[in-house]
Amino acid sequence: MTIDALSEVRGPARTPVAWMRPGHIGYVGPDLGVDSHSPSVAMLSVGLDAPLVLHTSAHGRIRTGSSFAPARTTQRIVATEGWILALFVEPAGAPSTTIVDEMTSAAGSFGLNHRRERELVERCRAEKINPDHIYACAIAGTAPPADPRIEQVAATIRTDPSQTFRADRIAANLGLSTTHFLRLFTQQYGTTFRGYQRWNRMIHTVRKAVAGHDLTRSAIDAGFATPSHFSETFRDLIGLSATTMLRAGIRFDLGTSPTQ
Incomplete structure (x- = not known):
């Protein structure tokens, strides 16, 4: 164009x-x-x-x-x-x-x-x-069929991002090897099992902060070990600091909670 x-x-x-x-x-x-x-x-x-x-x-x-x-x-x-x-x-x-x-x-x-x-x-x-x-x-296009087992795992991560999920335990519960489970997750969700957990922790933190909660407390509640861990993760994933984004005069439309 x-x-x-x-x-x-x-x-x-x-x-x-x-x-x-x-x-x-x-x-x-x-x-x-x-x-x-x-x-x-x-x-x-x-x-x-x-x-x-x-x-x-x-x-x-x-x-x-x-x-x-x-x-x-x-x-x-x-x-x-x-x-x-x-x-x-x-x-x-x-x-x-x-x-x-x-x-x-x-x-x-x-x-x-x-x-x-x-x-x-x-x-x-x-x-x-x-x-x-x-x-x-x-x-535009139609997404290919999803494996319901992997979809349920991702839904659980979105519902409780603060929890640390172990791939070996989930794989065992599904009757899969850890390697096979991780490969299926990456194929279906386009990112790693660990990366998907990090992403959802960050989203949970930002959602709470935009809703008026303390940013530091929100990060800890989402499962980040320290506020600096959240800050480093946010900058790595988004490319700027969370504080810069929250102070940029942006109107936030939170829509429907991802846990619903």
């Missing part, structure tokens, strides 16, 4: 918004100066006013209208102008393959130029943003 085409869907200045849903977490707003990071889940980024610049160690700088990074890949996204969409797709909601199929080109493991890029821009520039419509537009 050209800069001229993008400029056609610009709207008046509004308050940045971030949302949390059971299957996806998103942000629409100005570039927050995110550093290189490696999320535990897949991430789709879209330039809403101009192309983005994707920075990777293997490919250098890539200018693109939108980019997709699989879970656990290191990247840095910079908006050349205006606002961006950053959509973290939790594997429980839709395997990353449904977005990969919508990218029209690639650079290694990174997908470039989403097929519905223009529609995504328009939905993000709507007077009232609907996160579920943005998500549906991004994934």
Whole structure:
């Protein structure tokens, strides 16, 4: 998409918004100066006013209208102008393959130029943003059938992120070897068993903090050993500090609790 085409869907200045849903977490707003990071889940980024610049160690700088990074890949996204969409797709909601199929080109493991890029821009520039419509537009395809055993394990992690789950015990309860269980989990959820636990602890912490609870207490309650452990995890997964995000004037739409 050209800069001229993008400029056609610009709207008046509004308050940045971030949302949390059971299957996806998103942000629409100005570039927050995110550093290189490696999320535990897949991430789709879209330039809403101009192309983005994707920075990777293997490919250098890539200018693109939108980019997709699989879970656990290191990247840095910079908006050349205006606002961006950053959509973290939790594997429980839709395997990353449904977005990969919508990218029209690639650079290694990174997908470039989403097929519905223009529609995504328009939905993000709507007077009232609907996160579920943005998500549906991004994934487009139908997720492959899920193994109910693995799905139940992930649901338990989301329900009680503070608990430390051991892969060997879960595998034994399922009648599987630990290696086979871990392979099935990664295949179905697009990230590691441990990475999925870290992601959900972080989401639980942020949800509580946005709801008005003390950030430090929320981090401990979510299962982080120390506040610094949470801070390091957040920066590694998101690319900036939690404090910076919470003080950025963002309107948070918490939607439905992921435990419901």
